[in-house]
Structures are given as structure tokens and as C-alpha cells.
Amino acid sequence: MVARELIAAVLGVGFGLVLIGFPQAFIRSWTAGRRRPDRTGGEYGEDATFDDKWLWAVRGLGVVVALIGLGFGATLYL
Numbered sequence: 001m002v003a004r005e006l007i008a009a010v011l012g013v014g015f016g017l018v019l020i021g022f023p024q025a026f027i028r029s030w031t032a033g034r035r036r037p038d039r040t041g042g043e044y045g046e047d048a049t050f051d052d053k054w055l056w057a058v059r060g061l062g063v064v065v066a067l068i069g070l071g072f073g074a075t076l077y078l
Contacts, residue, residue, distance in 0.1 A: 005072050012069020019062025023055045 019026055027050050 005076055009069050009073030013066050016062045016066025016069055020059050023058035026058050027054055
């Protein structure tokens with residue numbers, strides 16, 4: 001039982017830190033294969049840009065996930 005909670009805590013904190021540190025990678029993987037109908041293309045190898053509101057939303061989600069992971073970790077010592 002303790003091992004599962006420890007794994008949940010480590011994965012939660014780790015995933016939260018990845019979301020905080022690399023929000024573009026999360027958005028890019030989440031939207032892979034989806035194209036807007038009005039997108040006309042672009043130069044080969046050109047990266048898409050994301051609005052700041054989406055980057056901050058993903059960072060906020062990362063903070064929440066990391067806090068939940070810390071909560072799981074805290075239950076091991078309480």
C-alpha cells in the first residue's frame with residue numbers, strides 16, 4: 001500500500017514539473033494530428049506558436065498536479 005502511494009506521489013510531482021517546465025511540448029502532443037480548417041500551411045519545419053493563455057493554463061495545471069502529488073506524499077508521513 002505504501003509503495004503505490006509513493007509511486008503516485010513521485011509521478012504526480014514529476015508530471016507536474018514537466019507541465020510547468022515544458023508547456024509547449026504538452027500542447028503540441030495534445031493537438032497532434034488536428035488541423036484547423038482555415039490553416040493554409042506554412043514553411044516546412046516551421047513551428048506553431050501558442051497563445052500565452054494556453055501556456056499559463058498548462059502551467060497552472062502543472063502546479064495543481066504537483067500539489068496533488070505532494071499531498072499523496074504527505075499522507076505517507078501523517
